[in-house]
Amino acid sequence: MQDLRLTIRSASPDPRAEALRRSAGHLGLECPDEIRVADVIHIRGGLNDTDRTRLEEALVDANTQHASWDPPVGNAIEICPLPGVTDPAAEAILHVARTIDVPVDAAVSGRRYEFGPDAEPTVITALVDRLLANPVVEAHWYGNASPPLEIPEAVVPPASTVAVTTLSDGELGELSRQRGLALDPAELSTIAQHFADLGREPTDVELETLAQTWSEHCAHKTFRATIEAADADGTVREFAPLLETLRRCTDEISAPFVRSAFVGNAGVIEFERGTTIALKAETHNHPSAIEPFGGANTGVGGVIRDVLGMAHKPIAVTDILCFGPSDMPLDHVPEGALHPSRIADGVVDGIADYGNKIGLPTVAGAVFHHPAYTTNPLVFAGCIGTADNWRQHDGPHPGDRVVVLGGRTGRDGIRGATFSSLTMDASTGSVAGASVQIGDPITEKLLIDALIGAEHLYSAITDCGAGGLSSAVGEMAEGIGADVELAMVPLKYPGLEPWEIWLSEAQERMVIAVPPASIDAIEQRCARHGVEVTDIGVFTGDGRLVVRHDGHPVVDLDTGFLHDGRPRRHMAAEIRRPERTPTGRPAVAIVPTLLALLAHPNINSRERLLRRYDHEIGGATLGRPIIGVERDAPGDAALLAGPLEASGIAIGIGANPFHGLHDPEWMAWSVVDEAIRNVVAVGADPNKIALLDNFSFGDPRRPVTMGDLIASVDGCTRAAVAFGAPFVSGKDSLNNEYTGPDGERHAVPPTLVITAVAHVPDVDRRTTPTLTTPGNLLVMTGTTGIHFAGSHLDEVVDSADVATGSVPEPDADAPRRYRSLHRCIRAGLIKACHDIAEGGLAVAVAEMCIAGRLGVALTDLGHQDTTTALFSESCGRHVIELSPADLDHVRAEIGSLTVLGTVSDDDTMTFPDGTTIAVADLVAAHTGRHKAAP
Amino acid sequence: MRRPCAVVIAGPGTNRDPDTEAALELAGSEPRTCLVGDLTADPALLSSATIAVVAGGFSYGDALGAGRLLALDLEIALGEHLAVFVERGGLLLGICNGFQVLTRAGLLPGSLTHNDGGHFICDWVELAPTTNSVSIWTAGITDVIHAPIAHGEGRWVHPDPQAIAAGGQVALRYHGCNPNGSVDDVAGVCDATGRVLGLMPHPENHIVDRQHPNAGRIEPMTHLGLRLFQNAVEYARG
Known part of the structure; x- marks a missing residue:
């Protein structure tokens, strides 16, 4: 040896x-x-x-x-x-x-x-x-490494009991801090009382199980809390729990295509009879802050398992990323934090590694840079999947086996659920190291291969995510009970304590409930694909969660107490009154302003980043994230359809933290509008759109943050009702805060990401922003208002001494107009279509020129004030290209529209005042590939 | 019309097997995806087929270099059967990871290593068939083929690329833009018989016109990757 x-x-x-x-x-x-x-x-x-x-x-x-x-x-x-x-x-x-x-x-x-x-x-x-x-x-x-080639055998201490029944409130709080339980005082005393009533102390495994099940991450305590909110004028009102508001909104819309909303791992919709779509978006913020590659990597892996956990075959992934400024000087980076560009590089590598290797196209996304994301980067990962003739599994049933599939269990990711419910500080990286893990996409690929097509062999399925087996088995056993043996769980290495096995968040594992008669068939499928499969116990029917280690019970909890015993949280909120006075901006020089906007890190071409992701695999990506004759301009939404399918699925994203800082309610309305505007722009039917919500906010125990959360839920649910687009799933990530060495707390801007998943009835009538034909008309639908608060114009032009004004105002006519636009697209009248978002009309038209490598001669900008016309970010607007012969037809259909000008082949963008910019200069600014001509 | 049997060979982490199946089916063959284990258990699956394709993906996660472990599986578990399959006149194609596998297994000349850009790249490329190629897969095609690439280790190198070109074994060259720094713009090479081909781009992802990013702006049907598969099916029909 x-x-x-x-x-x-x-x-x-x-x-x-x-x-x-x-x-x-x-x-x-x-x-x-x-x-x-x-x-x-x-x-x-x-x-x-x-x-x-x-x-x-x-x-x-x-x-x-x-x-x-x-x-x-x-x-x-x-x-x-x-x-x-x-x-x-x-x-x-x-x-x-x-x-x-x-x-x-x-x-x-x-x-x-x-x-x-x-x-x-x-x-x-x-x-x-x-x-x-x-x-x-x-x-x-x-010099040369000498890594240990074996993990030393460790003596496994048995589960121990933790005295809680005799502790004072202060001592319980100290226990919670020491063990990182992240439980509220009321929750701790409920637990102490429960065990006092039982006449015994909890084991460490029981305490950790309760902390995990009751964590913000798993229980969504804030979204389930009752709220007392004070308005700006001091009136105090009771608010229903936010989750209830979201669900009620979906019930109110009552869309016929919703099959399952806010239940299980993902939402399920059915646009065409027989084919369902599962959709989910997740956050993986805290892990990505301390280990960007692993954090983003396992974030993608987790959301793919969510879709697999609804018995749907994953077909595509999305990502939305928020980072600090990449040009931040190194000595400005707070202690304990990584530099934003290192985080960005790691996150992009992590997403590419997982998505590319597992074989799913990464098709849609967005990137935002803001200083407040420096210590709290946000990583949102989404996944959609499809299934034929899907039926919700109705198990587990008493007698079904508890079966774990996939990767082995190690000490990785211990306490991730509670970690993500805490505020970070300079020591987070070293203390929370065990909370992060590196994914193994091939193991997860094999899990998909083994499980897709095996739907008839199990009665229930869920993924092992935050909280590990504790969460997965605990949730499946709700109301039925289970008895499992931890010694059966395959380990990566020996030495794990019972609570570590139970709580480990080791990746790439699924839990299924298998009727005894199907065990052999499951084992054969798994053997063919090289997937490890282990029977760890049985669903009992007695309503108790019993966990054993070498036969000795280390958990014996009533599942009723575990899932419903948590005292409801009460939150105090303070709703601020946002500034909504329309306030314009002084005139700016068009050329340098537009070029600066096109080069801005939130608007510039994502070409180099997107080429790191495989968006072609599956051969179904008809609407790509980068489009145009030179494949370097932004697409509006992803469009997926198999090579021989007539209809398809569009995925659009809406997010705008810059607006969120000023007015969370109207921000929320406008990001719903944006996500919908994007899918409509590629040919989706506005009557068949489902939404996902992802809230990433600061600590909701600060009343103003809670107030912002209420306002944004209010805004997005009212928009959903207006557009008739129901929410079917969502996820909140709160506590995105960092306590600096100076004791100051830094929270992220109110960040709401909306994902719209929509039906595209005829993919041969799809549209892109690429201009097609000189001589055609360029037309704007919708109306421009004076909306500059949080605008990107303010990012590139110093407006410190100008009043902020208003963010984009909800446009009540937008739902009707999108339906009209869709009829025109279906009729083949729209040759190109692009949504207007960050940077306003000027950026949208410039991007269409870049996509088609064609010029435009603009004659009317749709607003008498040129700065407003070009750079205001009012929502509800599209730019479309159409043949002059079709103008009357389209006008009769859509109503409010402005003929902006004509597509030209002279390679310049010309403004009504005679200003011109060469398309080559637009391209150079947007892609950064060459310097603009002097 | 007879539909020749085709086998799509997949290892753990192969992920473009469904795309390859779709291409083979549209081209007129009867494809079936088999894991290496399936083929060792039942060698008739391979011997009854006339077309075999090692599909793209990340077999074994590219650990120790793309394609290395699946090549080892093929050599150890399947070695003779695969050699016999080619000797008997079977057509073998390796796409992307499959190309890496076939070079590692010694069935195709040269090696594939990290792109000169240093990272994975996904884009569309144009492929010009060479006029002197002996490849059956590209025989008679004079149009430029368009297809996406998606790889991190696609730079083809060989100690004597001139000899390979002179022997008619360079089947396809990147046209216009060489995305990975391959020697002599080589995108695809074949063996001396012309029956075994490997290429980095993905012809299986351009089987209908609308998959092209500039669909509607280019000549229909002309640049389809499907044409390689149609060539193989036609040859297999005899």
Whole structure:
């Protein structure tokens, strides 16, 4: 038995060295002149010379790589994953060794960065700390690594009891803080009373189970709370719980296509008989702040499992990202936080890694930059799936087996549910390290392969997400009861305490309830796909949740108390009165203003980012996130339809935190409008739209934040009713706050992301923003008002001494107008269509020119004030291209519209006052690819 | 018209197998997706087929380099059967990850390594068939084929690319824009018999006109990736 290391180098310059240089440049970090990157494999085994040669031949490509078994020397650092962190390369080495019959007992993978002899140690240290190694998941060594090749055997302490019944309120609070339970005082005393009544103390497993089930993350306490809110004039009113308001709104709309709303893992809708669509969007904010790659990676994995957990086959994913400014100087980044561009790079890599590998197209999304997201980046991931002849499973039934499928359980992600319910501070990264994990998309892909088509073999299904088995089995057992044995759960390594096994949020696991007669069939399917499957117990029917470890009960709880015993929260709110006086802006120079807007980080071309995601897989992406003749302009919504299908599904996003800062109610209305406007722009039927809500706000225990939340729920539900588009699922992520070293609390702007999923009846009549034909008319539908609060004009032009004014006002006529526009699209009258959003009309028209590489001659801007006409962000508007012959027909159908001008082939955008901009300059500003001509 | 049997070979993490099946079906064959384990358990699945495609994806998550582990599976578990399949006149195609697998398994010349841009890229590319190619998959096609790419390790390298080109084994070259730095703009290569082809782009994702990002602006039917599959089906019909 010996420990060996194989260092593998690329024969040609390794592109990772160049990537490192680029990333260091973005952060303003110094970089040594000479950098080389190599892969390292550490193994333990009894290998003879022949074994070594055979293993090397199997692992190394002689055409492109050189390898050496000799430990290298020189100025270098090496990085390996910490014990227990997912290491697919190590798994692969073991697989190879088994396949070619070489005796390898343990393996760890690593990376090596080599620098010239003159590289300054301080420069290297800065690179390691800021860029190369994340201590949350990785260890690093100066020189050669010596990672532990085995996790030492640990003695497993049995479950212990925790005295709570005799504690004072103050002592209970201290216990909650120590264990990170994140429970309210009222909840703690309810738990203490419950066990006092039982005449015993809880075990640590029971206490953790209650903390997880009652966490904000799992129980949505704030959205279920009763609220007392004070208006700006001091009147105090009672408000229904926000979740009830959202549900009532869906009931009121009573759309015939809703099959399941606000129940289970995802909403389910049915636009065409026989085919259902499951849809869900999630947040993964806290994990992404401390380990961006793993956080975003597992965020995508989690939302895909939500759809799988509704027995639908996932078909596409979406992402919406909010970061701090990428040009922030390094010394402005608060202590304990990562630089925004490092977070952005990690998050994008994490999404790409998961989506690309699992084989789902990433089709829609958005990116926002705002300083308030520096310490609290937001990552929203969405997924939709489809099923034929779906029926809601009606189990579990007494006697059904509790079956766990997929990845093994480790110490990863312990207490994620409670972690995400706490405020972060400078120590969060080091303390909460165990809350983050790295995903394994291939394991999840195999889970999908094994479970899709097996719907008849189980009676209930749910995913293992936040709260792990505790949450998954606990929820399934609600009202029926279960008896499970933790010793049956397959572990990544020994030594886990019972509560750790029960609470672990190890990824890529699903739980199903299987009638005993179907166990064999499930096991056969899983064997074919290489999925581990374990029967851990039974659903009993006695209403008790019993969890055992080696036969000894460590949990024995009444599921009634577990799920309904939590005292309802009461929240106090203060609703502010937003400024709504229409206030214009002084005249600006059109050319520099428009170019600055096109180059703004929230508006510029996402081409480079989007090319990292596979949006083509499945061959169904007809409406792409980047469109146009040169594929570098933004699309409005994703449109999915199989190669031979007549109809399709559109996915549109609405979000505007800039408006949220000023007026959460009208912001919420306008982001619903935006999501709907986007799907209508690609050809969706306005009568068949379902919505998802995702709220990311600060700490709701601050009355003003709670008031903002009430206002935004009010705004988005009224919009949903106006458009007849029901909410079918949602998720709130609260406590997006960071307490700085100075004790100041920093909250995110009120951020509401709306996802619209809609039916496109005829994909051959789809539209894009790409201008098509010189001589055609360019027309604006809707009306422009004076709406500059939170506008992007204010981002690029200093307006410090101008009154803020109003955010976009709800447009009551928009629902009717979108239906009219849709009839025109169905009739084939609309040659191009684009929604007007950030940056206003000027940006929308410029993007259409960029998409079609055609010019426009504008003659009428639809508002007498040029700045308002071009840059106000009023909602409810589209720009459309149509043949002059169709104008009367379209006008009769839509009503309020403005003929802006004509599409031209002279490659310039011309304004009514004679100002011109070359389309090439628009492209340059938007893509940043070349400098605009002087 | 007879529908020749086709096998789509998938490993753990292969993900464009459904797209490949759809292309083979539309081209007129009778496709069936098989895991490597299925083929070892029942070698007749492969021997009764005339077309086999190793589909794209991330087999084994690209651990230790794209395609390496699935290539090992094919060599160890399936080695002889696959060799016999090609010898007997079967047509074999490796797309993207499948191309990486076939080069690693030694069935196609050269190696595929990290894109010169250093990361995964998804875009549409144009592919020009070479005039001297011996490939059956591209035989008779003179039009430029349009298809998406989606890969991080697609740069084809070879110690003697001139020899491969001179032997008619370069089947397709990137036209206009080389997305990954492949030597000599090579996008697809075949073996000496012309029956085995590997390429990085995804012809299976351009089987109907409307899948093209500029559908309506280009000549219908002309640039379809489907044409490669139609060629194979026609050949298999004999």
